[in-house]
Amino acid sequence: MKKAEIPQHIVDTAMSLAAEKGWRDVSLADISSSAKIPLAKIHDLFPSKRAILTYISSSVDNQVTDDEDGDRLEQSAKDRLFDLLMNRFDALQSYKVGLASVVHDGCRDPFMGISYLYNLRHSMALVLEVAGLSTSGIRGVIRIKVLSLLYIKIFQVWLHDDSVDLSKTMSALDKGLERIDTWARRCSRSGGHEKSAHAL
Template identity: 35%
Template sequence: MPAKKDIPNILIDAALKLAAEKSWHDVTMIDIARSAGLSLADCHAHCNGKGDILRRFIRKIDHEVLADLDADDFNEPGHDRLIAVIMARFDALADYRPALRSIIAARGDLGPADSIRAIKSHFGSMRWMLDASGFRTSGLHGSLRVTGLTAIYARTFRQWLDDDSTDFGPTMAYLDRELSRAADWDGQVEKGLGKAAKLCRKLSENCRRFSSKKSSGTTDTTAPDLRQ
């Protein structure tokens, strides 16, 4: 019996091995248990099904990418760091490409609940990739960045799956173009949110002044000037 801490990785390896051999849709938990040399009870104790195994795989890849970061990389421009981080992710996934093609073809074989969890996992991964590249991911702007990178990654991932080059050069070039376009959009969003925040502050200040005048008993009932 493997050590309990090793069982999740054993299940991941068994599931992806089977996915590389046949359609992910046809892979059952019995198949995974047999391939892993475990009982169904052991599987049940460490995962909630195929969807859970895929989410654990995503977290495993996240950890591998983050653990391999070099502190010197943090001195590079954010755009370059983000490209390096995403390409490192593809390098970590390279050995699993046959399995990933099978999983993508079956759309993960996920039900509604697992699909929502999978989306949440991917958003979480992209947040970590942005954090690792030095981008702020908090607040509305950060959430928009995470959403944008998730969409870019999904498109680049499909490009990477069909990239037969030895160095994934076409994938890197595609990613560079997509991120460059996104950078222009990100800058416009930052300016727009900055203007909106400034307007909200002025509106709040004017409303406080107007409220203060009313409470002090002044007869000036002029509405707050929102044009300032």
């Protein structure tokens, strides 16, 4: 195995074990044994299981950035966000069963939940910026919070979406973004601003 492939191999092993026995019961020693990589090496790369989740989140964030398309800015804000968020779900697809275990155990572990929400805020801010929507100021803070809440809701739909094309996830995301867009446009009009493509 090439050195550059080791981190991903560790992550894949961790997610497989999470799917098999539950994230809470998986230890770094378990991962070491299954991945056939010395525990010291794993600890150097991932000093905690939380670091593994951060790695997954960062990897997906990088994919969102790498997939940046200049032509996307010609679409509506709603369509840009839809494409970017669906790209995230596609990137996470291979980890779905393992992440379901992480979410289940995270509900019983406040510290894990707080850590996840911190990563989520960063990821949603990145999605907004790539979509051409500023995250600066009060409006930016609101955008991040609203998109984070929507993502958490759609994430639950995705976890239980067994359709080949993720049609349930796409439908729920489209409806959620439509509601947000409608709300944003109403707020813009009530504030005396003209309707714009950047209502979100």
